[in-house]
Structures are given as structure tokens and as C-alpha cells.
Amino acid sequence: MSDAAHLLRELHLGRATDDPLVLPGPWDAASARAFEAAGFPALATPSAGIAAALGYEDGSTPADEMFAAVARIVRAVSVPVTADVEGGYGLAPEELVERVLETGAAGVNLEDSDGGALKDPHEHADRLAAVRAAAGDALFVNARVDVYLRGVPDPADAALERALLYAAAGADCVYPIVGPPEDLPALRAGLGDGLPVNVLARPGGPSFAELGRLGATRITFGGGLLERTLGHVRDLAEELRGA
Template sequence: MTGAAGVFRALHHGRAPEDPLVLPGPWDAASARAFEEAGFPALATPSAGVAASLGYEDGATPADEMLAAVARIARAVSVPVSADVEGGYGLAPKELVARVLDAGAVGVNLEDSRAGTLLDPRAHADRLAEVRAEAGGELFVNARVDTFLRGGTDPEDAVTRARLYVAAGADCVYPIRVPPEHLPLLRARIDGPINVAPLPGGPPVGELGRLGATRVTFGPGLLHRAMVAVREIADQVRRSS
């Protein structure tokens, strides 16, 4: 698994600014196969997308069901899969790492807020350090930074958290919902890859890369687009019956 995680880690380095790593978010095995067949070198599961596919609200999926879904996705493809496990479901770092690895994932997303409230950044950095110590090189750790998601507007707050998380061993940081105009500052102040999700009406993938994104993920956005197509098909079937 260290080899697979190493392959995944290498995808984040040595990239041209206009060529960020694009990781689509599969919500089940079928979507994972479609993304692999399209030529993407790796995938990143979105917790909200998986939750919707299982009939749960975002944040309400039990750990067993989330990890079982990740395992089905990882088994269905030959490319590396990173798993969004939200806040870690209250699992101790040793158990969390073991269960993510058992599911076949080579990376993990961990967020720094709970129930809508930001966690203490130093305490969260300590938890990330424990996860890093348990995983060694076998997991790519993507530390989500929720300052903008929770209403913050000062990019310095995101920088402070991100730098703590990188120092604790995070391979990448994910300032979710970062306004694009703040990306150059974050790029200049953070020593490591930066994950960005496109905002509605915001810059396209290539421009996000030029602004400072190392990798681009989509959360549940691709599932939402697929569901629009499903509803259109359903309407066509209904009208023809």
C-alpha cells in the first residue's frame, strides 16, 4: 500500500501551474469506473456524495456504511482512491488509519470543524500528527481547513491553520470555499499542495491552478450534475409511457 500511496503522493508534485491534479469524486462503484475509463489517474470520494447515494444527509452517514462504500469504490478501479472520512467518526487515530487502509484507500480527508464549529487548530494539528504517525507513508493526509466554510473572511486565519497542519505532517491542505482572489496569498504562504474546489460561477480548473491550486476536487458537484441528467431521463420516460 505504501507504493500505491507513493504513486498518489507523487501526482501532487512537479506540476505546472496551469495543470493541477484533477480528482473527480465517485459516489459508487459505477461512477468510479466511469471516471477511471475517462482517464483520470486517481479519484477522491466526496462524503456528501456518498451520503446522498446511500440515502443519508451530509454528515449523517455511519462510519461502517461510509467505509464500506469506499471499499466498494476502491475494489472497482485500479487507480488510487482517496477517502473523505469527514471528522473521523470519533475513531482513535490507530483505528481510523487501520479501517481506511482496510477499505483500500491510499489517502484520507479530515476536516477541522464539528457540528458547524471550528475545532481548536492546535488540538486538531495534534490529531493529524497522530494519524500521520500511525499511517507512516501509507496514507496521503489531506487536511481540510474550514475557516471560509464557517463564515471566516480573513485569509490569514486559513494560512495559520494550514501551516500548523502541514507542520503536523499533512501532505496537502484543503481550504474549502476559499475565494479565488485569496489563492495567490495562500500559495505564497503555505509550503505544500493546496486542494481547491471550484465555486459556482468561479474560475475554471486551469485558472484555479494558475492562482495556486495544486489539485482540484468537486465535492458532491459531479453527483448533482449526474442527478440532473437522471431527472431528465426520468421525465422523458414518464412522458413516453
């Protein structure tokens, strides 16, 4: 196990319920350094944020450019970085793990939908198991669950079913993206206390401490922090235009 992967894994364990792990999402080396300087112990790259920073639509970043962007972020900081690599870019599990490890990332985020449609959960679980086998303990594997994003019926039940499959396949953490906070307690109860749950922070939503009390172990932001930053940039542009 790499030191960074070991540290990232330890950061998820034994946390107080009102103290979830907050992982800002840098989109480039400069933002990564700013988040590290603020004292965050680890970072989580957002594929949507990196796509926007590179001039692509979300989901259309070429694999080589995504891996290169992650590598630049990892080189810029001394804290562990976990990388969102979307659905894995069609790479076989062994090659995917090799490419992620080459960036220096300590973790990986993998989603269970493709082209806007959910993958078969059993087939995806098999892929996660293959990623785990290829990575050993060298990567912290966060399994994104897209049932809420895709609008399936009874998403809470579907999220728990998929999360249990992915945990059995070796995932270190599950991530029911855009799931409502009120569904967290039931998910937490169904999973038990041992498996970390990643929650997406959303503007106007509960505080980090409240999300933790509801069942979140870890909090990430997707491309939201870049969007907030761009709001400041737009204000600056208007100020300069009017000067």
C-alpha cells in the same frame, strides 16, 4: 509505503502551474469505473456524494457504511483512491488509520470542524500528527480547513494560520474548502511552493488551468458531480413520465 500511496503522492509533485491534478469524486463503483475509463489517474471520494447515494443527509452516514462504500469504490478501479472520512467518526487516530487502510484507500481527507463548529486548530493539529504517526507513509493526508465554510472573521488569515499548523503536523496537502479564488495567491505565497493546495471546483468558477495559475495543486468537486448527474436523471425521469 503502499504503491498506491506512493503514486498518489507523486501525482501531486512537480506539476506545471497550469496543470493541477483533477480528481473526480465517485459516489459508487459504477461512477468510479467511468472516471477511471476517462483517463483520470486517481479519484477522491466525496462524503456528501456517498451520503446522498446511500440515502443519508451529508454528515450523517454511519462510519461502517462509509468505509464499506469506499472499499467498494477502491475494489472497482486500479487507480489510487483518497477517501473523505469527514471528521473521523470519533475514532482514535490509530483505529481511524486502520479502518481507512482496510478499505484499500491511498489517502484520507479530514476536516477541522465538528457539528458545524470549528475545532481548536492546535488540538486538530495534534490529531493530524497522530494520524500521520499511525499511518507513516501509507496514506496521503489532506487536511481540510473550514474557516470559509464557517464564516469566521478574516478567513484568509485564519486559513493560512491553520494550514501552516496542519502542514507542520505532517499533512501532505491543505484544503481551504469554498475559499474564493482571489485568496489563493496569498495562501500559496504564505505556504511556499512545496505544500500542495486542494481547491474545490465550483460551477461558473475559473477554469482548472486558471485555478492552477492562482495556486491550486489539486482540484476536487465535493458532491458536485453527483448533483450534476442527478440533474440528468431528473431530466430522464421527466422524459419517461411524458412518454
